[in-house]
Amino acid sequence: MIRISSCFVALLVATYSLALPAADFPRRRWMVDDLEARDGGSSTSSTGTATSTATGTSPPAASATTPLISLDPNNPVWDSTFNGPFDAIRGELGATIIGPNNPNIAQENPDLFAPPTTDGGSVPNFKWPMSLSHNRLQTGGWARQQNVDVMPIAKAMAGVNMRLKPGAVRELHWHNTAEWAYVIKGSTQVTSVDQEGRNFISTVGPGDLWYFPPGIPHSLQATGDDPDGTEFLLVFNDGSFSEDNTFMLTDWMAHVPAEVLAKNFQLDVKAFANVPAKELYIFPTDVPADDQPAPESPFGTVPEPFSFALSKVPATQFSGGTAKIVDSTTFKVSTTIAAADVTVEPGAMRELHWHPTEDEWTFFLEGQGRVTLFAGGNNAQTFDFQAGDVAYIPASNGHYVENTGNTTLHFLEIFNTDRFADVSLNQWLALTPPPLVKAHLGFSDETISKLQKVKPVVVGPGLFNNNTKSA
Structure with missing residues (x-):
């Protein structure tokens, strides 16, 4: 009975709608006057008329059944010099914030507090400040990272911001992902040996890059060129990458029995008496020589350099x-x-x-x-x-x-x-x-x-x- 009644009501409504005068329907003609006002007096044709070349009649406008966009500005509602109050108001929308409010976060995020009216729907968070990352402090510097743990949307890549004092070393290590780096300040000496026994050494300056393919061992050391040492950005092609789970030389050696080490290197076991019992990660040592050469390899050097002078590219x-x-x-x-x-x-x-x-x-x-x-x-x-x-x-x-x-x-x-x-x-x-x-x-x-x-x-x-x- 409910279904029959519903169909009957729908039929009455449809019949009544067909009988309405044209003025009661949504506006269907091309809004030439609106377009002229928005385009400074010009419509969509150079003659000021909107005609179809195929029929000579006015074609329907895309805006005939939808409203036009607003031309009102949607700038951030405050800038970095504004000291508050930081309220969730944009024009006639929103209201003041009468509960707790963090002014430091508010000042940096006006478009979260009072979004542009063009925002809509739902988008996962796609911002992460490195300042909110937990910092790993070492005797030779520090490292902080961003990965899916703090930014779930970032599935394909992760990043590490690292600082080394002059002479400090990010110890010999390798990853199961590629490592791409951009030097923010100072200079970094990088070394590597590939799977063919070909080695590489280079000093990478501000604005320059290095790249190590997956599994290729390498080291990073701050030079003495800058009294502050060096700071750089590392990017890895895996969003779940963690700097805490890399393969490090000292960590591996500490987990191999001493007699196995002696057998592997064909040395007396006493040769390993000074091997650290845990990873070094970042540690201080002497500043490397500016012209320090790589040991001569019987297999030569890598065919393509692992560094790139982006700073010199126009x-x-x-x-x-x-x-x-x-x-x-x-x-x-x-x-x-x-x-x-x-x-x-x-x-x-x-x-x-x-x-x-x-x-x-x-x-x-x-x-x-x-x-x-x-x-x-x-x-x-x-x-x-x-x-x-x-x-x-x-x-x-x-x-x-x-x-x-x-x-x-x-x-x-x-x-x-x-x-x-x-x-x-x-x-x-x-x-x-x-x-x-x-x-x-x-x-x-x-x-x-x-x-x-x-x-x-x-x-x-x-x-x-x-x-x-x-x-």
């Missing part, structure tokens, strides 16, 4: 900043990790784009900015970033990086792949037939003509600078 200049790409086409040994070194000037942005098949692990070196991640299905969220923060963008998720500060924003985009690849929204639209773009977005011919067929990569402020306002 950056490509764009309207809003610079970019350098480094992958296996230039740093040949780096077959599992590719990267972009990007700078963005105040008010500028790394353009709207996505990476087709690989997740992006981003480390912010200088400045402050924000990223909106578009995850599809009406899911988008905005986070604010400062120097020392990690961002993680899943493959194919659309995003941008906007400089919201007053100084240059500098960051690294890092990928678990041999080749860098991205898709530019601007270039995609510029190389798509204009009628299709017009039908989707209501662009005028003038707007279509300004789309860029060459990727803008880092774009300047243009007509709209990001004048962040304090709440």
